[in-house]
Amino acid sequence: MQLTSVKRVHVELLCAITAAVLLGAMPARAEHLEAKMYAISDWDTECPGGDRDMWDDMADNWYDEITDHGWYHRAGRLVNGNIDRDIFCDPDTGLANCDDGSRLDAADAAIIALHGADSGNHWRGSLRRNGGASVNDCNIDGSESAVPNGELHAGDVDLEFLHLSSCYSMDDDNLPFTYFNFEDAVDSPGNGRRLHQLDGFHGLMWIGGCCDDQYEDFADDAFDVSIKDAWLDNMYVTGINGSATQCPVAYAVGRDRNDCFDRIDHERYNNVRSDPGAIGYYCYYYYDGCDPDGETPFDDPN
Amino acid sequence: MTMTARRFANPALAAAIAALTLSSILSAQPAATAGRTCPDVVRLLEAALPKEVGDSAALGKLLAPRVGPQLSQTFDAAKAAAALGDQLTAARPCCNEPAADTAHKSEQRFTGAAGSSLENDLDNGRITYLNPGRSFDASKSPDNKVERQQALDSALSVLRAFGVQAAELDTAADVRAIKLAGRGTERDAKPIVRRVEVSVLVPRRIEGVPVFDSTAKAVIDAKGQVARLHLAWPDFAIAEGLTAQGVRPRAEVLRELAATLSESDPCDSLERIDLRLAYVSLAELDRDQGADDEKEGAAVTVPRARFAPALVVYALPRSVPEDSGRLQSAGLQIVTPLFALPGGDTGKPRAGR
Numbered sequence: 001m002q003l004t005s006v007k008r009v010h011v012e013l014l015c016a017i018t019a020a021v022l023l024g025a026m027p028a029r030a031e032h033l034e035a036k037m038y039a040i041s042d043w044d045t046e047c048p049g050g051d052r053d054m055w056d057d058m059a060d061n062w063y064d065e066i067t068d069h070g071w072y073h074r075a076g077r078l079v080n081g082n083i084d085r086d087i088f089c090d091p092d093t094g095l096a097n098c099d100d101g102s103r104l105d106a107a108d109a110a111i112i113a114l115h116g117a118d119s120g121n122h123w124r125g126s127l128r129r130n131g132g133a134s135v136n137d138c139n140i141d142g143s144e145s146a147v148p149n150g151e152l153h154a155g156d157v158d159l160e161f162l163h164l165s166s167c168y169s170m171d172d173d174n175l176p177f178t179y180f181n182f183e184d185a186v187d188s189p190g191n192g193r194r195l196h197q198l199d200g201f202h203g204l205m206w207i208g209g210c211c212d213d214q215y216e217d218f219a220d221d222a223f224d225v226s227i228k229d230a231w232l233d234n235m236y237v238t239g240i241n242g243s244a245t246q247c248p249v250a251y252a253v254g255r256d257r258n259d260c261f262d263r264i265d266h267e268r269y270n271n272v273r274s275d276p277g278a279i280g281y282y283c284y285y286y287y288d289g290c291d292p293d294g295e296t297p298f299d300d301p302n
Numbered sequence: 303m304t305m306t307a308r309r310f311a312n313p314a315l316a317a318a319i320a321a322l323t324l325s326s327i328l329s330a331q332p333a334a335t336a337g338r339t340c341p342d343v344v345r346l347l348e349a350a351l352p353k354e355v356g357d358s359a360a361l362g363k364l365l366a367p368r369v370g371p372q373l374s375q376t377f378d379a380a381k382a383a384a385a386l387g388d389q390l391t392a393a394r395p396c397c398n399e400p401a402a403d404t405a406h407k408s409e410q411r412f413t414g415a416a417g418s419s420l421e422n423d424l425d426n427g428r429i430t431y432l433n434p435g436r437s438f439d440a441s442k443s444p445d446n447k448v449e450r451q452q453a454l455d456s457a458l459s460v461l462r463a464f465g466v467q468a469a470e471l472d473t474a475a476d477v478r479a480i481k482l483a484g485r486g487t488e489r490d491a492k493p494i495v496r497r498v499e500v501s502v503l504v505p506r507r508i509e510g511v512p513v514f515d516s517t518a519k520a521v522i523d524a525k526g527q528v529a530r531l532h533l534a535w536p537d538f539a540i541a542e543g544l545t546a547q548g549v550r551p552r553a554e555v556l557r558e559l560a561a562t563l564s565e566s567d568p569c570d571s572l573e574r575i576d577l578r579l580a581y582v583s584l585a586e587l588d589r590d591q592g593a594d595d596e597k598e599g600a601a602v603t604v605p606r607a608r609f610a611p612a613l614v615v616y617a618l619p620r621s622v623p624e625d626s627g628r629l630q631s632a633g634l635q636i637v638t639p640l641f642a643l644p645g646g647d648t649g650k651p652r653a654g655r
């Protein structure tokens with residue numbers, strides 16, 4: 001097959017006209033969406049955890065790339081420092097100091113990079129600060145039931161896409177409960193705002209040179225193909241001789257089956273549907289039988 | 303060279319030598335890390351260290367692999383497009399982009415009418431093909447019935463057409479189905495599970511030795527076509543200046559790894575350490591240098607296409623009981639060279655920046 005080549009002068013003219021039209025017609029759209037990044041690479045005695053120097057670099061790769069396409073702007077980058085529960089938990093849980101509405105949930109797309117654990121039927125993230133005496137909690141707990149239970153209830157303010165660069169953030173046995181993270185049962189029914197997609201890992205994930213390019217490529221690809229395709233393609237890693245397999249999972253919700261499938265199949269960073277009007281269905285893509293460290297092979301819980 | 307206990311038939315002698323080795327490693331710690339090296343980490347490293355480490359005769363053989371023509375010489379976008387079965391048009395630079403950027407063969411972008419794109423960055427060995435029109439769409443796509451071998455054959459055929467040397471394709475490719483599952487939150491209806499695509503992940507080897515972080519990932523649709531392809535296959539050449547005389551002593555490699563891993567994780571917190579011999583790019587081994595150069599506004603001097611025999615280290619934290627909520631640190635992957643690198647850098651193990 002011969003590749004065709006279009007005459008340069010015509011294309012440049014077309015480009016100039018298109019750019020002028022776009023700039024004139026929708027100036028407000030330029031970088032109108034917010035991206036945020038939260039990463040911990042260095043834990044200390046207040047809250048324990050093995051140091052992973054490269055984790056923030058990996059998250060930076062995502063943050064730099066998603067904000068390099070003219071759709072999202074850099075709305076917040078927090079590395080180490082005082083990352084505590086306040087940033088991620090919803091005030092309708094009734095827990096002290098929860099303020100996700102002005103932090104995590106104020107973004108349109110966000111990444112959280114920190115150690116994680118499998119706690120009951122939900123993911124638990126390991127924070128850097130315990131929040132002081134009134135909080136005294138080194139974890140952010142995902143939700144496996146509606147508020148006031150759980151801590152992470154995102155999307156009721158703004159957030160659409162949340163990526164968890166964290167172990168056990170999408171463990172197979174937790175999937176029937178993961179949709180509780182997608183709304184705040186107090187506010188979402190009234191304001192109609194909910195999270196669209198949550199991406200994470202079944203079992204352990206890896207930090208190192210193995211995996212840093214994947215974060216940039218994920219963000220880049222997610223403007224051209226669905227976010228779930230970009231997540232699954234780029235985060236599925238097998239190390240040398242089968243070491244260090246990562247098992248990505250992409251998860252969405254919808255009013256019903258068709259709504260859920262439509263969202264997860266078609267939403268890109270530059271193709272954002274309106275918020276789900278209700279959560280009646282959950283759906284997810286995964287690598288069949290994917291066998292990470294720290295967990296048994298992925299076994300569909302349904 | 304330090305020999306491991308595994309090489310001795312006499313258990314008592316082996317134990318004595320192991321104790322001596324451990325003792326010499328612990329006592330030889332640099333001041334900066336004194337007291338921080340975990341004995342359990344040293345023991346895990348000792349048990350996992352490949353016998354070739356520190357062996358100049360064995361490692362010297364890795365300095366002259368036979369390598370065929372590389373991607374920057376063999377890649378032909380027209381042949382690639384034909385193998386993909388896609389009508390692709392060379393994209394021209396738009397507006398503020400200088401023409402030379404895309405006219406240069408090493409960095410090109412082609413697009414198809416249905417939204418597909420083929421981008422190559424041959425200086426970095428990266429080629430990406432994305433065809434959203436071939437991605438699974440639950441509303442209209444059939445289940446994917448492509449068998450393992452058919453998916454593998456499709457992927458390998460396209461890779462060869464892209465110009466990848468057949469001898470570099472690891473025959474132990476990972477082929478795995480991607481599935482979609484869904485269920486109503488009321489759990490009153492039967493769940494749906496569909497087999498949607500087949501992923502083929504092909505690692506790279508040069509004369510049997512793995513090349514770290516160099517893989518081809520292809521996703522095969524229900525028609526057996528490549529829907530997406532991610533190729534990380536930088537040109538391969540051994541770094542200049544590496545000699546068998548420059549093999550780093552086994553004890554030195556072990557000591558540095560032990561110090562690095564002991565800094566990252568508390569003692570007695572690792573369950574396993576896997577050590578793999580591989581070719582690793584100088585850019586990966588010496589990322590610090592590259593990062594500094596970038597900050598100073600100069601060109602990055604560490605070439606991605608130059609490789610050195612190295613160890614790839616996978617440190618696996620101790621497992622915790624399922625559902626327990628107990629902290630589990632993420633896996634840690636680092637690399638360290640097995641030769642003194644050009645420029646006198648012995649290559650401190652890299653656990654990040």
